[in-house]
Amino acid sequence: MSGNNSVKKHFFLKIVATRTTFYQDMTEEERNTMGQHVGYWTDKQNQGIVIIFGPVQNPNDPHGIVIVEVENSEQVPTLIAEDPGVIAGILKTEFYPMNAVLPK
Template identity: 40%
Template sequence: MKHYCCRLLAPRSTFPGDMTPAEAAAMHEHVGYWRERMREGKVVVFGPVLDPAGPWGLAVLQLPDDGEPGALIDHDPVIRAGIGFRFEIHPMQAVLPEPSRD
């Protein structure tokens, strides 16, 4: 398995305090989308991070060795909505403890 640390950056530093109705709708779909990926076993953890410099979202992906995060990221509703969100994707060298291989 390969793992990736994905950081979702909001369109502005004041988000989510001044979220528009369109952004709120996209965020609602975003949460549902990642919950489904978690049920599929592709996400280890996801959620908002309350960084004093500004909030951001975290997703740790767990993909097969031939899997790539790009397709998952590209299908995220906040990315597809084109409202200024973007992801930083960082491959992880190791995940400890190692996941069990059933």
């Protein structure tokens, strides 16, 4: 390594709505919040923090995923706490460290 001791860490985030019927019956306000949620993660992607994100089309377990690349694990709870969907109380997020295999 060329003097750079900073090894990036990767995390898998699973985002779920706080009610099972959310995607069928969200209100206009919730729909607007979801737009802000997508904008928030798009901004993080543009900053190079998010590798990929999006909804998972599993009819038995609808959820979204985000894969992040950060300097330290303490950044992850902050990223989650600043998500407009989490702030509004309509989304919950759990996260796990992962050993990402990335192209060279």
